[in-house]
Amino acid sequence: MASMMMFADCQSSSTAYRLPPLRRHGLFHLRRPASFLLGPTNLTFPRTTITHTASPLPCLITAAMTTEASAKVIDGKSVAKEIRDEITAEIYRMKHSIGVAPGLAVILVGDRKDSATYVRNKKKACESVGINSYEVCLPEDSTEQEVLKYISTFNDDPSVHGILVQLPLPLHMNEQNILNAVCIEKDVDGFHPLNIGRLAMRGREPLFVPCTPKGCIELLHTHGVSIKGKRAVVIGRSNIVGMPAALLLQREDATVSIVHSRTKKPEEISKQADIIIAAVGQPNMVRGNWIKPGAVIIDVGINPVEDAKSPRGYRLVGDVCYEEACKIASAITPVPGGVGPMTIAMLLSNTLISAKRIHNFK
């Protein structure tokens, strides 16, 4: 099991869809436990982009097979759309009440095309809900000091409520130093160890919950999946998804096991789970025999695999073998269109939460 994370950074959504349980409090997070107040968005698309078909793909989707599917599809696009609509309405209310709009600053270093795309998408998403976005693009050979200077400027800027450093940074920079420099009140990625510590501790509340795990839990909530007392298995233990997802599940009284690259017979553990969150970056790793009948599956992986039939030459698959899983699970997120769209929605949510907290806007 590779430890490298292979998730799309974020995805926008424009699908119109009405959720059955209407949100009643203006903004979705208002009816959530107070712990869901922060998150990360720097889940970068891997450099090692495409899995070649020469390496055996564990499962292949065929039309014949998918007709047997019984699992409910957890539609992340529609949930994300709903959340963004609510954020838009809340920002409108905020602007008209106190004359303040949330602001998100994004710092991009270097010229990675994927990073540039993600930053562009975040900017567009901000615009779409009424968040002011500030962007700094620095050349690849910038110094750590230059990045730190901009972080310091944004830390002090009252119009900026969230600061996001697009990862990965160039190799000559110390990522830890740079992320630690973001003041915790504006750490909308939720990557700061103080936030993670508060997430881990009973009786403490993080300022922000990392975006992707927050999006996973939000999908479970929205789809009425009960977490308390359930067996949950998180596959992968990254700082940005697996570990905080496990902490979040535990905060909601699940009995959590974490499966990782050193786990022996992971399928035996996974098969005991009522809820599986797969976040390991291995295409189709979780097979049908890993899944308990009726389990709910949140698939965070977005892995490109070679596909000659696709105009792009590849298609995206999750960490879970969908066509096997959808016959066994009771509900499953598709890839793409599952967790992906939730990540950026949670970033927008965290930025709004930050602005409301800073301005004490209820």
Add this chain to the structure above:
Amino acid sequence: MASMMMFADCQSSSTAYRLPPLRRHGLFHLRRPASFLLGPTNLTFPRTTITHTASPLPCLITAAMTTEASAKVIDGKSVAKEIRDEITAEIYRMKHSIGVAPGLAVILVGDRKDSATYVRNKKKACESVGINSYEVCLPEDSTEQEVLKYISTFNDDPSVHGILVQLPLPLHMNEQNILNAVCIEKDVDGFHPLNIGRLAMRGREPLFVPCTPKGCIELLHTHGVSIKGKRAVVIGRSNIVGMPAALLLQREDATVSIVHSRTKKPEEISKQADIIIAAVGQPNMVRGNWIKPGAVIIDVGINPVEDAKSPRGYRLVGDVCYEEACKIASAITPVPGGVGPMTIAMLLSNTLISAKRIHNFK
């Protein structure tokens, strides 16, 4: 399963014993992963002290039954003694090299007898290894501000390298505010969320690891128990033992599950474990049918149960039913004399580590 923690605060040891694997680097922690560098000691004895025999005790030790025991006894007293001897030698070296001795400040608020006993024991333990101890005893009706003032004084005092606020504090005080005021470089209890966050995150190192979980892992190491790739179950999810113990086991590549009061059929999960750390505060809760043959058991619980035969009227038992477990497990810590003596040894260790770090003494 009750969530209340019922552990002895700490126990001193005077048993002379030579460990088979001799410590080669002068101080035990030098051969440990750098993550093992901090910890808590405020595991207070419960107010609800004695379980009456009227409530059925799940298991009773009899001479006849214990003769069938096959498990190796993990002798915490002897390991703690060894560690304290090494700490004594290291402090001697430090004093003679740079003229500095580590200093530990303890703040005690109120007149709880058990807390006074723990503080006295800590003071004695400090004296026995050459750590200077500073003690502040404040009346029960002190204000939070008064406590914070002393913390601030100790934060600024260069002769103090560790600060410990004896818990529990009087109910009118905000424990979180007070613990957060201890500067992280002197937080030898390891309770600060920044330390916990670093403990949870891969690639980060806490300044201090909470003492009791650190002692548990130390016992596994000392007894040659392999952790990597093993199934570990932690019973209990407290901030001071269960949760950090799970994080520590995960850092050592165990596959960890956390069992707690909301877990259904905990015995089924526990029975899969190669390593069990029980830290829940329920006398004899973990029965023989919870244990996989050959498992290693670390029993953190120290629960007083009524015993008419004892001169004190009670005796101490663990969370694990010892006489059943010792026939099934391959190794087990006794209660008392297992984890208890390790907690204060780890506090002394953390204080020394802090002094060495502050003075850059190698």
